[in-house]
Amino acid sequence: MDLLxxxxxxxxxxxxxxxxCHFGSPWRIDGPATDARExxxxxxxxxxxxxxxxxxxxTPLSAGDIVLFPSGAAHVLHDGSGETPAPMDLRVANxxxxxxxxxxxxxxxxxCGRFLxxxxxxxxxxxxxxARLVVHSQRDGEGPSDRLARLVTLMRDEALxxxxxxxxxxxxxxxxLFALTLRFASDSDAPPRGLLALAQRPRxxxxxxxxxxxxxxxxxxxxxxxxxxxSRATFVRHFDEAIGRSAADVLTDIRMTLAGRLLAQGNxxxxxxxxxxxYQSDAAFQRVFKRHVGMTPAQWRAAAHT
Numbered sequence: 259m260d261l262l263x264x265x266x267x268x269x270x271x272x273x274x275x276x277x278x279c280h281f282g283s284p285w286r287i288d289g290p291a292t293d294a295r296e297x298x299x300x301x302x303x304x305x306x307x308x309x310x311x312x313x314x315x316x317t318p319l320s321a322g323d324i325v326l327f328p329s330g331a332a333h334v335l336h337d338g339s340g341e342t343p344a345p346m347d348l349r350v351a352n353x354x355x356x357x358x359x360x361x362x363x364x365x366x367x368x369x370c371g372r373f374l375x376x377x378x379x380x381x382x383x384x385x386x387x388x389a390r391l392v393v394h395s396q397r398d399g400e401g402p403s404d405r406l407a408r409l410v411t412l413m414r415d416e417a418l419x420x421x422x423x424x425x426x427x428x429x430x431x432x433x434x435l436f437a438l439t440l441r442f443a444s445d446s447d448a449p450p451r452g453l454l455a456l457a458q459r460p461r462x463x464x465x466x467x468x469x470x471x472x473x474x475x476x477x478x479x480x481x482x483x484x485x486x487x488x489s490r491a492t493f494v495r496h497f498d499e500a501i502g503r504s505a506a507d508v509l510t511d512i513r514m515t516l517a518g519r520l521l522a523q524g525n526x527x528x529x530x531x532x533x534x535x536x537y538q539s540d541a542a543f544q545r546v547f548k549r550h551v552g553m554t555p556a557q558w559r560a561a562a563h564t
Contacts (some may be wrong), residue, residue, distance in 0.1 A: 261457045264470045266437055268515055269378055273299075273432020275371040275425070278354055278417040282361025284341035287370065289333040294380055297373040298327045299435070300335060303414045305366030309390065310334040317392060322410055324439055326373070329389035337364065353425030354417055369417055369428075373436045377522040377562040379551045382511040386453035386501075393439050406438050453508065459500050461486055465493070469505070473513045474536040479505065514550045517543075521555055522562035528555045 279287070292298050302323045308316040309325055316338065319325065327333050336343070344359040375383065393406075413431045416424045440454060456462055464485040469477065482505055483493035497505050513535040520531045532543025532555075547555050 261463070261466055262437070262441055262454065264467070265383070265453065268470070268512070268519070269376055269383055271376070271433055271436045272374045273371060273429055273434075273436060274374060275354065275369060275413075275417065275428045275432060277348075277357050277370050279357045279366075279368040279370060281337070281357070281359050281366050281368075282344070283337040283364040283366075284339045284343050285346075285359055285361070285366065286334065286336040286343040287368070289327070289335070289370070291332045292327070292330045292372060294330065295375045295377070296330070297375065297436075298330075298333065299371055299373060299432075299439075300325050301369040301410055301413065301435070303367040303369060303410070305364065306338070307335050307366055307368070308338040309392070310336065311390075317390075319392070320394070322394070322407060324393045324406075324410070324435070326387075326391045326393075326439065327389070328384055328387040328391060330384075331389065333390070335368075337366065339364075352422055354428070367414070367418075369413060371429075371432055373432065376519065378515050378518040379558075381550065382453065382515045385511075386455075391439075391443060393443050406442050409435060409438055453501060453511075456500050459496065461488070462493075462496055462500065465505060466508075469509045469512055473509065473516055474534055476536060477505075477509060510546065510550065513537075514547060517547060517555070518551065518558060518562075521559040528559075531555070 279285075287300070289298050289300075302319045302321055302325075304321045306321075307319040309319065310316060310333075317325075318338075319335075325335075344361050346357050346359050349356050349358075409431060413428055413435070416428050416431070443454070456466055465482040468475075468482065468485055479490050479493065483490045486493055486496075488496065494504070497503070501508075517531050517535045520526060520534065521528070528544070529540040532540055532547075535543070537543035537546070544554060547558070551558055553561070
């Protein structure tokens with residue numbers, strides 16, 4: 259399995275469409291902060307829009323562009339006119355909420371929703387994505403990313419038609435959108451920082467695969483370096499250049515993600531789960547989990563169950 263497939267199999271992500279927007283200028287969307295298990299997304303189906311950055315600068319969006327906010331922070335999208343936005347009206351058609359503002363000047367269509375993350379510690383994913391990620395389905399005149407463009411088109415058609423079952427289908431397509439967005443960003447000239455940047459480091463893949471395949475094994479740096487046919491010093495340098503973190507840090511992230519999933523989904527004893535992810539000492543596992551997640555394994559399990 260490739261790196262992205264391994265990440266998504268460990269942390270399966272689904273999606274939910276909140277609202278389909280058909281706006282004419284002037285318009286504005288104030289996206290609220292999301293909780294720890296949600297990532298807000300917006301797909302610009304047609305027209306133009308801008309993302310208002312924290313420093314006041316604007317990032318332009320064109321039709322087919324997707325913007326994600328992995329940090330969970332509040333965010334603003336608007337038409338860029340600077341005018342007071344027109345009032346918004348909401349209606350529901352076959353389970354899909356549609357927002358309009360009565361204006362047809364410089365129209366823009368958007369899909370606004372959330373990617374829903376499983377009950378696992380989110381550090382492995384969130385710390386390897388920027389606070390805001392914009393993916394352009396058009397690349398410097400080379401044409402659209404074919405699969406991403408087709409998926410966006412299918413989501414648009416289902417949302418616009420508002421046919422029976424459309425809400426469920428669009429939600430399922432949202433989950434696929436997350437995977438394709440990360441793939442497209444990973445293949446671009448400026449991939450997401452962190453773990454996904456390793457996708458462009460094929461020499462390191464044997465070590466990454468080993469950590470995902472056998473997280474409970476007591477891996478050492480020399481062993482991981484040997485898998486990549488590198489010296490220890492060369493392996494450390496390549497890892498640091500790729501993501502600015504050590505292989506031990508990534509291994510801990512993988513172990514804690516798996517531990518969080520096992521705690522949330524079953525009733526195995528905490529010590530047994532700790533041993534599964536590589537800790538022979540229950541005290542050591544408890545200590546690392548609390549430092550990594552911010553609560554004890556028992557507290558995490560109780561929170562996940564509620």
